[in-house]
Amino acid sequence: MPRSLEIKTDSFPIAGTFTISRGTKTSAEVIACIIRDAGSTGWGECVPYRRYGETTESVAAQLEAVRPLIEAGLSRDDLQRAMPPGAARNAVDCALWDVEAKRTEISAAARLHLAELRPLTTAFTISLGEPDAMAAQARANAGRALLKVKVGTGDDESRMRAVRMAAPGAAIILDANEGWPEHTLEHHLRVAADLGVTLVEQPLPAGKDELLAEIDRPVLVCADESVHHTGDLASLRDRYDAINIKLDKTGGLTEALAMKAEAQRLGFKIMVGCMVGTSLAMAPAVLLAQDAEFVDLDGPLLLAQDRAPGLHYAASLVWPPEPALWG
Template sequence: MTRLMKTAVEHFPIAGSFTISRGSKTTASVVTCHVSDGGFAGIGECVPYARYGETIDSVLAEIETIRTQIEAGIDRQTLREAMKAGAARNAVDCALWDLEAKQTGNRAFTLARLSEPAALTTAYTISLGEPEAMAAQTAQYAHRALLKVKVGTTDDASRIRAVRAAAPKSAIILDANEGWTDDNLAYHFAVCAESGVSLIEQPLPAGRDGLLASVHRPVPVCADESVHKTEDLPKLAGLYDAVNIKLDKTGGLTEALRMRDAARVLNLQIMVGCMVGTSLGMAPAVLLAQGADFVDLDGPLLLARDREPGLRYEDSLVFPPLPALWG
């Protein structure tokens, strides 16, 4: 099968700014991969992430190294062996899913042997800031069922309490983005328990996970930066209660489905998350997130503009993608 591949870079302004413990940004830059067979074209999107040593240029270069194999008809399983986990493989993998759906006339969820997807309750992200600013932002979204709150400073107690006071009825995921330390971990855990936090995401830097074995965890703890592929899971079982599966980390839907199944065998809860990207990047993750314990697919809601057509969001719900978008 002869194919043609092309890549593109697109920039989408963020509504305001997006701030975590590692910094702020005002633009979401994404890479798309298009794979066509002359009659049909599939597309996938990824978000290069500096935390993992990725840039726009490095992702484009990585995709380019496998152009010959892609155009010669590589399948998703061979792709998984030919490219490492990460954003570049995600864009190619999702393009191949989309291409096969169009070639066969089957939806991607059918190809993945999944049930027809339903709408999901997704988190909405509150950026890191001073407690008063975070409380004010939270108050605007206190009607949402689930909030994901960015923290990760040496003293987050006032932020946690301010957000909880501003959204007394919302379930809260707290994301420290590796920002806590050995010295303040137990204190922050206690404040989270006092404030009724539902989940704490990646409190310690990746590689420091072992400390979680020796500290009381009154609130479930989820690995994010510490988990990228299925082979990472065994060493995290017992330290974490959940894992955050993101397509840009796993390198696509193919590996993400494999990781989800393996995590369940290890009795780890499933969170499906995202980088700040468009509806195209979220669409395959909606399939992955069916049946997940926590869903955080609000990337398009953080943008000043999204793709057309995009995913449908209604209150706290995100709906499955239409074929015109992906899959």
């Protein structure tokens, strides 16, 4: 039976709203790539991201363009050359991993020589809002081990202090999503250090982050929008202490694994993150994150309803995927 490709677009409502410095979302628009091969079916999910010029329409068009190659038997190695990094390639790459695991009955974890998969402590996101509203979100989740707090305005000190007061025992990652003006950078980093913040993510716009190489960084600083694939790493060594690897940026697990290995060789700490998607999108990232210093795979926790079957979440932990979901 020849290999076939199905492209499926879905919308999953977000529980409430999800707000960052660039705007608010009320739903997660995702595309699933379903590859059937020799009686087995593999799934991969991506989240088109407008920040990188992606829409559901443009990603679906990319997938249609490579349909003949996929159905002719395109390998994961060939895929890296056939498509650029981004959401579309991620969906195909993860579907190829999944269908290979199901066809051969050798799991993705076994192929990666991950003998013992473990549950991971994941961050939980606090959306950007007024300080009192953010404090209320933090208070409701103060029992979680790790909070990721969305900031990114010209004056975030009150937000940072309100969240820390509401969740005094939690480790905190601040994510500015490129939103801090240069003139506030050092002040915000000092406040973050005073409050015991663990990590600050992408404070300045990608391509305009030279200042990070010129100042004292009292808190670890992580690249997100500034880093997409392995080729970006070398130029960031003097600016960042950590990198955020997201499969929708790298274009799948295959490139993400190569990127992680090179980042570790260069001395970066590793964060494995996500867009707002379902458990299907998180599942391969859980394998990637097994030895990461920071994990942010809370996408399904932000949705009103996840896929079934989904990943198992309890308190601050996320468990590795069962084969029925992925891998």
